[in-house]
Amino acid sequence: MSNTAIALTGFAAMLGLIALRMPIGLSMLVVGSVGYIAVHPAGSVAFLAYMKTNPYHQFANYTLSVIPLFILMGALAERAGISTALFRASAVFVGHLRGGLAMAVIGACTAFGAICGSSVATTATFGRAALPELNKFKYDGGFSTGTIAVGGTLGILIPPSVILVVYAISTEQNIAKLFAAALIPGLLAAAFYCIAIALTVKRFPHLAPMADPAMLPRRIKGMRWRILPFVLAFVALFFAGHYNLVSDAHATMVAVGILALGLGLLYWSDPATWGEVLPAVAIAIIVVGGIYGGIFTPTEAAAVGTLAMLAAGMLQRRIGWSDFTGSLKQTAETAGMIFMILLGAEIFGAFLALSQLPSTAAAWVAGLGYPPYLIMVSLMAFYILLGAVMDELAMLLLTLPVFFPIVQALDFGMSPDDVAIWFGILVLIVVGIGLTCPPIGLNVFVISSIARNVPIMDTYRGVLPFLVMDVIRLGLVIAFPALALWLVRLMN
Numbered sequence: 001m002s003n004t005a006i007a008l009t010g011f012a013a014m015l016g017l018i019a020l021r022m023p024i025g026l027s028m029l030v031v032g033s034v035g036y037i038a039v040h041p042a043g044s045v046a047f048l049a050y051m052k053t054n055p056y057h058q059f060a061n062y063t064l065s066v067i068p069l070f071i072l073m074g075a076l077a078e079r080a081g082i083s084t085a086l087f088r089a090s091a092v093f094v095g096h097l098r099g100g101l102a103m104a105v106i107g108a109c110t111a112f113g114a115i116c117g118s119s120v121a122t123t124a125t126f127g128r129a130a131l132p133e134l135n136k137f138k139y140d141g142g143f144s145t146g147t148i149a150v151g152g153t154l155g156i157l158i159p160p161s162v163i164l165v166v167y168a169i170s171t172e173q174n175i176a177k178l179f180a181a182a183l184i185p186g187l188l189a190a191a192f193y194c195i196a197i198a199l200t201v202k203r204f205p206h207l208a209p210m211a212d213p214a215m216l217p218r219r220i221k222g223m224r225w226r227i228l229p230f231v232l233a234f235v236a237l238f239f240a241g242h243y244n245l246v247s248d249a250h251a252t253m254v255a256v257g258i259l260a261l262g263l264g265l266l267y268w269s270d271p272a273t274w275g276e277v278l279p280a281v282a283i284a285i286i287v288v289g290g291i292y293g294g295i296f297t298p299t300e301a302a303a304v305g306t307l308a309m310l311a312a313g314m315l316q317r318r319i320g321w322s323d324f325t326g327s328l329k330q331t332a333e334t335a336g337m338i339f340m341i342l343l344g345a346e347i348f349g350a351f352l353a354l355s356q357l358p359s360t361a362a363a364w365v366a367g368l369g370y371p372p373y374l375i376m377v378s379l380m381a382f383y384i385l386l387g388a389v390m391d392e393l394a395m396l397l398l399t400l401p402v403f404f405p406i407v408q409a410l411d412f413g414m415s416p417d418d419v420a421i422w423f424g425i426l427v428l429i430v431v432g433i434g435l436t437c438p439p440i441g442l443n444v445f446v447i448s449s450i451a452r453n454v455p456i457m458d459t460y461r462g463v464l465p466f467l468v469m470d471v472i473r474l475g476l477v478i479a480f481p482a483l484a485l486w487l488v489r490l491m492n
Contacts, residue, residue, distance in 0.1 A: 003039050007355035010035040014348070014398075024394040025337070028344030035351035050350065058346050059339065062299065063169060068335040069302035070160050073309050074116030075327035080313035082280045083129040086111050089277045094194075099201035099208040101137055102147045103194045105130045109151035110190040111277075113158030114284035115305065117165070118334070119392075119435050123152025123443045127450035140207040141454035143200070146436075146462020149443040150193060153432035156392075157186040159288065160302065163431055166342070166393060167424045170349075170400050173417075175298040176291050180487040181421045182428060183288075185477055189432070192469040200465045279312040292487075338393065345397035352401045361402050362409040372410035376423075376478060379403055380430050387434015391442065396431065418485055425484040426477060433470045436463045 001009075010031045017027040033047065040046040058064075077083070090107035094100040108130070109122055116122055126148050134144040156163045159179035168175040201208040287305040290296040296304060313319030352358055365375060386395050407423045408416055435443045438460050448456045477483050 003355040004357055004360055006035060006038055007352055007357040010348075010351065010355075018390075018394075023340070024391060025340035025342075025344035028341070028348040028394075028398070032344065032348035032351040036347065036354060039351065039354045051347075054350070055343055055346065058342070061169070063165075063175065064339075064342075066160075066165055066175070066299045066302045067162055067338055068331050069299070069306050070117040070162060070165070071121075071334050072327055072331040073302065073306040074118055074121050074155075075330045076306065076309045076313055076319060076323075077112065077115045077280065078121060078125045079323040079327060080280075080309070080316070080318040082115070082277075083108065083112055083125045085277045086280065087126070087130050087133065097198075098205065098210050099197045101130075101134055101139065102143065102197045102201075102208060105134075105147050105151050106154070106190055106193045106197070109148075109154040110158055110187070111281065111284065113154040113156070113186070114160075114288060115280060115309065116155050117160045117162040119152045119155040119432070119443060120446055122155030123149055123446045124450065126151060127447045131447075131451055138209050140462075141451065142458030142462040143207040144462070145444075145447045145451045145454050145459040146464075146466065147193075147197065149436050149441070149447045149459060150463055150466040152443045152446070153435050154186065154190060156435075157182065157189050157428060157432050159183055159186065159291075160298065161428065162338070163392065163396065163428055164424065165298070166338070166396060167400070167427065169342075170345070170397060171404055171420055171424070173420050173424065177421055177488045178424050179288070179291055179298065180490075181425050181484040183487055184483050185425055185429060185473070188473055188476075188483070189429075189470070192473050193466055196465040196469045279316070280309075283308045283312065341393055341397060348398075349401045358402050358405040362405040365406050366409045372412050373478065375410060376407070376412075376426070379407070380426060380474060380478070383427065383430040384433050384437065387430060388437040389440055390434075392431040392434055395434065396427065412481070414481065414485075418481070418488075421488060422477075422481045422484050426474070429470070429474050429477060433467065433474070437467060 014027050014031040017030065018024055022030075036047045036050070037043050086108035087104055090104035090111075091101060094103040094107070097103065105126060109126055112122055112125065116125075127145075130148060131144060134147075135141075155161075159182045161179070161182060164178045164182060165175060167173070168178050197208075283305055286308065287296075287301045290304065291298055291301045310319065310324070313323070368375075383395070383399070386399070390398075404420075404423070407419060410419075412419055412422075414422070435441055438444075441460070441463070444456065444459050444463065448454065448459055451459075
């Protein structure tokens with residue numbers, strides 16, 4: 001049997017083990033080990049030599065520490081009640097509109113995504129924080145749960161993102177550049193979701209009755225006060241991306257001054273609402289702006305953000321000892337699962353590399369003569385189908401060893417580094433689609449476990465308008481790579 005046939009058999013065997021409910025990381029570990037021994041001329045001797053050094057070197061990678069740190073920051077934010085405060089603050093801006101509370105969920109998830117890199121955690125958090133409010137204002141159950149499930153995907157679409165960290169490590173890309181590339185597509189996702197809500201409630205008004213103004217948070221008077229702080233924040237982030245804040249003291253002072261002015265205006269416009277939110281907003285800006293401005297590496301930014309979130313929660317008396325230990329336990333469980341999958345993916349990837357399946361597949365696809373963009377669209381369609389039935393992290397690590405060399409071999413008129421970053425953002429988008437796409441959609445199951453009175457089919461119907469917008473957004477990023485690469489080039 002040829003090495004290519006052994007590799008294809010290994011893929012089939014691994015999918016079979018996953019179907020039999022063996023843990024995904026263990027499935028890749030078992031198949032990768034057997035395949036490595038079968039393909040390598042030295043057999044088990046070579047495999048034991050590989051296991052003696054390679055796994056240790058992978059997990060000794062300093063960059064990997066960013067994963068548990070970002071998970072811990074999100075867990076602390078969840079226990080500090082940040083999600084409820086963000087939802088109330090978002091309702092100040094759009095709660096008076098039809099469907100405004102659903103838009104507030106999207107806005108709050110966007111802000112929460114900047115301090116939490118997990119879609120499941122974001123969905124579960126806002127399922128508990130926002131669903132009671134949506135029910136109180138008599139929003140349709142399926143529309144509410146669908147909105148929260150889709151909003152949860154912003155946890156990975158808005159940097160920092162655990163999925164992007166895993167992609168960066170697997171493909172040896174710069175994490176900071178991937179975070180920069182994800183920002184505009186992530187904000188575009190939030191805007192498209194709000195458009196989907198507006199169009200849906202205009203066509204079906206019964207899904208989102210108009211809220212009683214007396215029951216909503218007090219609105220900020222004057223559009224200029226609602227918009228100005230965000231304009232100032234964007235200008236400050238532009239300074240952070242355009243200048244090296246470490247070496248340019250004047251740019252640093254200007255960026256910090258603009259941010260302080262924006263946060264001060266927010267607090268002055270409504271102290272009761274923004275007093276609870278400003279610490280989280282400030283932490284998110286410090287983390288994201290620090291990475292873009294060259295002040296922190298992503299790992300350092302994660303550490304600073306985690307310490308700042310812990311300090312803010314303790315000063316506000318929202319995080320106690322039990323909350324802290326619970327966050328550590330949650331972080332250990334989640335990070336342990338991710339590292340197990342990474343170990344399995346490392347061994348499975350080594351098996352595929354020995355079999356030369358990735359290079360064979362890349363040469364075969366390049367020899368077909370199809371336009372590169374057609375091949376990219378086909379890969380994205382395959383990812384969407386795969387994401388509908390498979391865990392996003394497993395899907396990523398399973399396909400990257402084969403798909404990444406194929407994409408790198410195609411001519412898109414860009415440098416290999418730009419192609420790698422662009423492809424990473426496209427994969428991130430389709431991973432988000434898979435989290436809400438029938439017949440599985442992990443976020444749908446998460447919100448259904450919280451809203452037990454809402455049939456799961458109603459939730460699937462609730463996400464359909466958002467899926468249409470996701471496909472449109474995916475097409476835009478494929479057609480216009482600058483949407484993902486503009487900030488990266490600005491940083492350069």
